[in-house]
Amino acid sequence: MTSTAPPPAGTGLDALLGFLPALRAAGVPAGGDRARAFVAALDALDVADPRQVYWAGRLTLCSLPADLPRYDACFAAYFGGQHATGTAVPPVPQPRPAAWPPETSGDTGEPPDTRRARAASDTEVLRSRNLAALTDEERAEVARLLGLLAAHRPRRRTRRTAPARHGRLDWVRTARTGLRDGGEPLRLLRRDRTTRPRRVVLLVDVSGSMAPYADALLRLAHAVTRGHPGHTEVFSIGTRLTRLTREMRVRDPGAALAAAGAAIPDWSGGTRLGGELREFLDHYGQRGMARGAVVVIASDGWERGSAAPLGRQMARLSRLAHRVVWVNPHKAQPEYRPLTGGMRAALPHIDDFVSGHSLEALEELATVVIGGGRGRGGTPRA
């Protein structure tokens, strides 16, 4: 648009544009469109003034709040003297190479033929087995089942209306069809409120104590994301809240989980449930993500510090959400009692309390999520 202007004198456009690769290396994905906008913005401003250059870049090259600290640090490093070493950039989350252990293929002691022959009854075998011990074929089976379950999507009523058999009178359509009958409204047409997909939010605990189950729960999250696209949000909780929605959108479950593994910085670390939940509610939930949504928290409720903050945040969450579902794999053990402090604090604010330790239990969980129905052994909210 404004490319006819000569390159700004004094500073040198090349030096300014050299900033872009440095910024990309710092983790701000400033693509071609944004680079062009940057140049156009520089053209409209005074490039001799570093503040104006700063704002030109920040307004055109960033697109997320998370980009801003990276941009600030990169800008300071690039224009503040240390010139474009490419290494003096702010911390980018390091990919975690071995987050997902290589899956051992078929150590069941049977020849492959036998296993294939039994494939039809695999589901029955799977049902009683703990997900922590699944092989990769069985995992695919799990993903397929969960994907099928996720095909029934949770819905909610909206304010919007559409033509329907019952409901209030639709004057507009009645008048319009009336035109055909010589201006007489012979048939009364009606409209009713429509339904829309209900949002599902999954918070998966990836701390050390949940490590055997986190894998399967993330697979469930992937299945729900794929089966309920555009209306599912996934976060990992542990010591840091990480939004995994983008990673979970990848079609292939293996790739999605690998991406999630790379994105989760606190894999198998400690737990700070109350703080995490609070961060979720402050930054996402209260603003609307949790409103009217089905919120699933998968955790064993081990809380390091005091459980009181967790109780407060759960109360807050239960006031926002349509249903709160808590998945605790330990619940399946017959001797289990919700005695951990965190669990006790959370329990009064939970609508459905399910186990999710095996495929059968995950099926139950999926039913709760999609139908909003009560899980077996569900504890009604006090």
Next chain:
Amino acid sequence: MSDVIESRGLAVPAPADLAALLDAQDYLADDGVATACFLALRMGRPLFLEGDAGVGKTELAKALAAAVGGPLIRLQCYEGIDAAQALYDWDYPRQLLHLRAAQAAGADGVAELEAGLYDRRFLLARPLLRALETSGPAPSVLLIDEIDRADDEFEAFLLEFLADFTISIPELGTVRAAVPPLVVLTSNRTREVHDALKRRCLYHWMPHPDFHREVAIIRRRLPEATERLVRDVARVTQRLRDPAAAGPGLLKPPGVAESIDWAAALVALGARGLDRERAARTLGALVKHREDHDEVRRRLDDLLAGAASATGADGNGAPAGGDPG
């Protein structure tokens, strides 16, 4: 496109001049806001604003409209919003009446009747069409509020609209903007807005104002408040927003809108400075949750002491973000 501003009859050679125009509308713009608005005008790009509730995103759009001298047109997004609610709709009851009236008058040329039916006067203009129909010379300011509440489909539709600022109505023809509107989108981040939409926009994250700016904003809005009261109020709200000083923290830290309300409530009670009794009675203007109310009441002595001890020494509140060093 670079002389959009000149063609719009505005003398705004630099961001500082725009800041002065906004200042005349009682909106105190910092560097970032002024530059963002300036570039939006100059480059003809929509402005995408994100920030906590109450930092003044909607106020900015209002002030901007007054500053450039155009009308403010607001489109509030919600789940299920569709093109008919954003663009235009035909006024069927009136069309029907028109037909009846024509019949009664004895007119029966079918083609003529039909042509009369799809007249501009039977078209109900919704916000996007209204924004295009602004005659100028000043551009209208189109505020698309809380875009994150709308659906993906609507976002895609909006993308198309923002690309060429035209609306085609099959019965009437294409409506093209005489003066392209200045578009301001806001989002509360309940959902990530599609990158394609953001790419067309200038992105600005609005932080809470720092201490000095907050004092200036409250004084501007409430000239009758005493200097001491304004500084005390700003100091307390800054501390309530600061995660380091907050302790357990609040569900909803007060925005600038709340601090202005609080100061106004205190002024109404005749306060010249912040004292415990009046502060406790007016807390409802500052925090809007029962838990927050209890929390602030519990910490009130501490907050007031902090405010008093810092009197004289300016601005303990570090700016929440923004300026380069």
